[in-house]
Amino acid sequence: MSRTPSRRTVLQGVALAGATVTGFDPATRSWAAASPETASPGNGAPPAGPARIPRLDGTLVTDASSLTAAADDFGHIVHHRPSAVLRPGSVRDVVAMIRFCNDHRLPVAPRGQGHAAFGQAQTRGGLIIETATLAEIGDLDSGSTTVTVGAGARWSAVARATLAHGLTPPVFTDYLELSVGGTLSVGGLGGQAHRHGAQVDNVTQLRVVTGTGELVRCSPSRRPDLFHAVLAGLGQCAVIVEATVRLVPAPGTVRHYLLTYDDLDTFLEDQRLLVREARFDYVEGQVSADAGGAFRVHVLEAVAYGPPVGPEPDDTVLLRGLRHDPATVTRTDRTYYDFLDRIAPFVAELKEAGLWAYAHPWLDLMFPGRSAADLAAPLLDALTPATLGPGGVVLFYPLLRERFRTPLLRTPDDDVFHLFDILRTVPPDDSAAVDRALAANRAAYDTVLAAGGTRYPVGGMRLTRDDWRTHFGAAWPALERAKHTYDPNGILTPGQGVF
């Protein structure tokens, strides 16, 4: 019996359906699969030639459909095909495979729910670690102040588990079907963030696997350099396998207001007033097109929590002094979970209409409060319903800088700043329109950067390493040091293009 794989069983980035990957041949940079020829020689000795894959609790696959799926994301713009996908059965698997990849200088990218817009969770020819199998939610009771969750858990599952005990993480993204590891690697923003900071500001401890395969527990007081390099660290220094997240009491119901403004300045001034006063528990906003296609319908979305967290919402108190159009106020009382999951029906419609499969060259920027109107006006003037695309959305909402304490989540230098997102859709085969959108994104970023703004690093934009250095600014040296310490061979998360 041959002890080395035949040419047929060595995978040159080629799929092998149904086979178990057992080895990696460093000479050919290819994976080898089990077959009668490559199976153990019978005396317990590993086959010579390819390096043997560590024993795994989960599975390592190289079949075509897994590789193709891992070479796509919500953006549908970038397609880098990995050579294998790990579905870990345990944290031990993540450790073992990162050590293995580090030894063989193979790139590795963790992938949560794959909702990145520009290949951030992809790698050409390396290993994708799909974290969805690491989704355990730790024990809880009504007195818990934190919950420990697997990095692959979705925020919807975390919300349901904690609400069963009357508790909630303080901040959610608008869409709940994102993974904990995915949003903690970028920041995690939502309408509650003006009160509590981003999701990364509400993490008390992490368990991570570094680029050398070391499993480490870190927190603000234990290996703080690593903790601060991982939160909003774009997967550059370690893979998050578990996060401990702060909990607060949850409201039973909330009152949800939609207030319309026809004037951009007034809309933004009222946003800033509301977050400085912390009058509401949640504040967001959107800009949409009027009947003539001009983007000047400004809708402020504000939510007040009811008992047991807040008093019964009082419209007179909550809306006092605001300068919206009083004729168009919409007010809805709903359960807290319905509110958190409010965009689920919209997402279902987008999927039904095939728009989820459209390209998403999203633009995500942060404006200093003082220049928000000046920066937004030309971008909104240039926007048309056609360039936004069907199902596209413009988000525009305020955040309070003092609540943001995570060094790698870069925020503009102003006490109030605004998140501004143009969430475009483009027909997937219209590459010229995608290129135009990416060029427009880049031009907008350059203008905003010059005015003291930043970008929220989730959208579609072509960036150089120098751009990243500029983006991280004063936080760059610590990130660079951590990269050299924790991922010295630079194998982690190349799709971000940071190093």
Ligand SMILES: Cc1cc2nc3c(=O)[nH]c(=O)nc-3n(C[C@H](O)[C@H](O)[C@H](O)COP(=O)(O)OP(=O)(O)OC[C@H]3O[C@@H](n4cnc5c(N)ncnc54)[C@H](O)[C@@H]3O)c2cc1C
């Ligand atoms: C419909 C939609 C709505 C959104 N709404 C919001 C919102 O309201 N607020 C907001 O802040 N963002 C929002 N986002 C952006 C979203 O938070 C990011 O794109 C996030 O990274 C996606 O999570 P994911 O699990 O899909 O991550 P993936 O796309 O799988 O990964 C994103 C990045 O994180 C890295 N990563 C993933 N898991 C880990 C891990 N365990 N350890 C280390 N790095 C990891 C990946 O390698 C990659 O670089 C939205 C995106 C979409 C598509």
